[in-house]
Amino acid sequence: HEHAVLLNSIADGANQYPKPEHVNYTYGTAGFRTLATKLPSVLFRVGLLAVLRSKRLEGATIGIMVTASHNPEPDNGVKLVDPSGEMLDPSWEPHATTLSNCPSTESLISTFTTLANHLRVDLHQPANIVYARDTRPSGPELIKALETGLRVFGDSVKINDLGVTTTPILHYVVKATNDKTAEYGVPTKEGYNAKMAKAFTTLIGNKGPLAPLYVDCANGVGAVALKDFTDALGDLLPVHPLNTATTTQGALNHMCGADFVKTKQALPPSVHSSGVLSKPGSRACSFDGDADRIVFYYLNEEKANFRLLDGDKIAVMVAMFLVDLVVKAKLDEEHRLKVGVVQTAYANGSSTKYLTSRNIPVTCVSTGVKHLHHAAQRYDIGVYFEANGHGTVLFSDSAIKALKAASPQSPDAANAIKNLLAFSELINQAVGDALSDMLLVEAVLAHRGWGASDWDAGYEDLPNRLVKVEVPDRSIFVATDAERKLTNPPGLQEKIEEVMRKYEMGRSFVRPSGTEDCVRVYAEAKTNSEAENLALAITDLVRFASGQS
Ligand code: G16
Incomplete structure (x- = not known):
């Protein structure tokens, strides 16, 4: 019944x-x-x-x-x-x-x-x-x-x-609610803000207050979360929110936000006209519509050129910094923590090369946070970021245990351990989180004593293009090998590779989007015009393969 x-x-x-x-x-x-x-x-x-x-x-x-x-x-x-x-x-x-x-x-x-x-x-x-x-x-x-x-x-x-509320806050509340030890945090928005404010305050110590940070909220829910968080944090980080029109029809993600900045490789017009970046040394960041992605940028001093600091740049800076902290922590041999990075095919070739040349292991997986998250769990400290700014850093349970149990041999080692533990509290352990990642970047910059241009100096991105191609039926495009190759339509992959070989340092791949009705084409090459031409050539192949001329 x-x-x-x-x-x-x-x-x-x-x-x-x-x-x-x-x-x-x-x-x-x-x-x-x-x-x-x-x-x-x-x-x-x-x-x-x-x-x-x-x-x-x-x-x-x-x-x-x-x-x-x-x-x-x-x-x-x-x-x-x-x-x-x-x-x-x-x-x-x-x-x-x-x-x-x-x-x-x-x-x-x-x-x-x-x-x-x-x-x-x-x-x-x-x-x-x-x-x-x-x-x-x-x-x-x-x-x-x-x-x-x-x-x-x-x-x-x-x-x-x-x-x-934001996607990452929902993930946090789910994780905290189910955590029977109650160690992860109080399962409310206030609990989230309090946890991050505490960890950030520990990390910044007397290094604050930091330089002002301009935050493009994509006219989305990030604006609401940012306001609540900064009210909880106080003046340690002077945050200036931009694009906060959450009730203006049509404003969400329109000509602003992380996806706009990453795909157009340009400032949102609103940020440009506000003039906030014209002062030397200024930096800004953009959230996406639900605040689980973040990219940073600044204007280069000589020519006022736009410089993007995307998910790859975040991953590299954060991984290098955490490796240094692990070395400083001087944990005994059996507890030495292994830091690794997880990327997708969209990662700029220069970022992967930079990491591997510094002996940091890199894994490449398919697009989608679920894939990155699981691969990152295989490291003691797994740094994962998609180039589009979606990512986080996972600390394994055994890493946390080792850090908590360590008996440091010097004040420097004690400090490194304290900081590693504070990072594990600051960084959302459930999913990529724009707000938490913003604080992570700010904390690393503060510890390094760096501005945006110092951060950017590590490696130079290969020129690249990301194109959305609308096709009648994207399901005919089937990708394999962490989405770096197509198995369908038959013969297309061979053609792509034939074109690719004509470009110095040329790399391109095609995959159907899982969130929009389109196929995405990524291309990178040695020069800007080569990246552009490669992207155009591959786009033509995709159109042709889907029956368009
Ligand atoms: C989502 C996923 C991301 C993915 C992005 C684009 O991001 O969470 O992992 O990179 O879509 O995916 P696709 O290329 O398959 O359309 P978001 O920020 O839109 O939730």
Whole structure:
């Protein structure tokens, strides 16, 4: 009887949120992402799946984030967060895809029942769900659909609505809620701010207050989080937020934000016209729409040229700094911590070369934080960053244990250990986090005594281009080898390589986007014009292969 009541209430909810015809959903790089108007049925069904997952894990808290991050404002999306604060276990992604594509209420109900059986979910278990959304105008309607999905289970589901907040704060709250030792932090926005403010204050000590930092918030939720955080931090870091128009229609990610800066390799016009970077030594950074990515930049003093300090530059500076700290910590041989870096194919060739020439191991994986995160867990200290500024640094449990148990032989070693532990508190251990990464960069710069140009001086990026190509059907493009090569359409990879060989230091690859309806082409080469021409040539090949002339 109980089960029949549940199925009835699923049917009632599903009838309110029918699946639109002729739409095929896929749980992609960062969950479901498409035009917001196509998403209500998906949100309802994601609610069902999240509850199944929580019940399957005996009531562990599962997170749900409603955001489309860097995508244009009319898009929205949803992704699930596992109890550890990481992305949903990939083995459950197909279940999300299957549920979202059931064409009718009847098929949804039978698929739900089959899934619950197949996954051995005891529906009598409790479930705990925490959710949040970014500032998109479509958010409230989608949250309603999600809540309808959660409520069909009645009192067995406890919900915690975080309201409007960043993706990384949601991940933090999930991780902290599930941490039974209560060591990770208090599972609230305030707990997040307090934890980071404390670690940052330890790291900066009497090195503050630091030089002012200008932060482009992409007119998104980062503006809200940044304000809350700086209120909690005080004057140690004078932060000047820009692009904070979270309620202006059409402003989100428009001509600003981390994705704009990285792909256009230029200042957001608003930052340019504000003149904040014209003072020598000034630096600024841009968040993306849900504040899980960050890139920095400045104007070079002689020619006022734009200089980008992207995810690769962050990874290199941070990895080198952590290696130095590990050396200074002088842990005994058996506890010597191994620092490694994880990148994707988008990493600039110069960054990889720089790291390997300094004996820092580098792993290359497919795009998507879940891939980087897992590879980074294989190091004691795993630094992972996508070139687009999405990343973090993971400290393994054994690394933390070794640091806590160490008996330092000198004040220098004691200081290095204290700083390493403070970094492990400052850096979001669940996912890439613009706010936390901003503080990480500022702390490293302060310790090195560097400005932006000193940071930039490490290596020179190879000129590169990133092109979005719209094609009728991106699913014909299938990538392999950490997405560095195509296996389909047949013969295309050979053609790409033939073109590539004509360019000095030429490297290019093609992959279908998992968040936008396009194919991405990356190209780098020795000179700017060669990078440009290589990108154009490969773009032509992609167009031709997809039937466009
Ligand atoms: C998401 C993912 C990132 C990925 C980006 C672009 O970022 O979390 O790992 O680099 O999409 O992915 P794709 O090239 O497959 O479209 P965000 O910031 O939009 O959530």
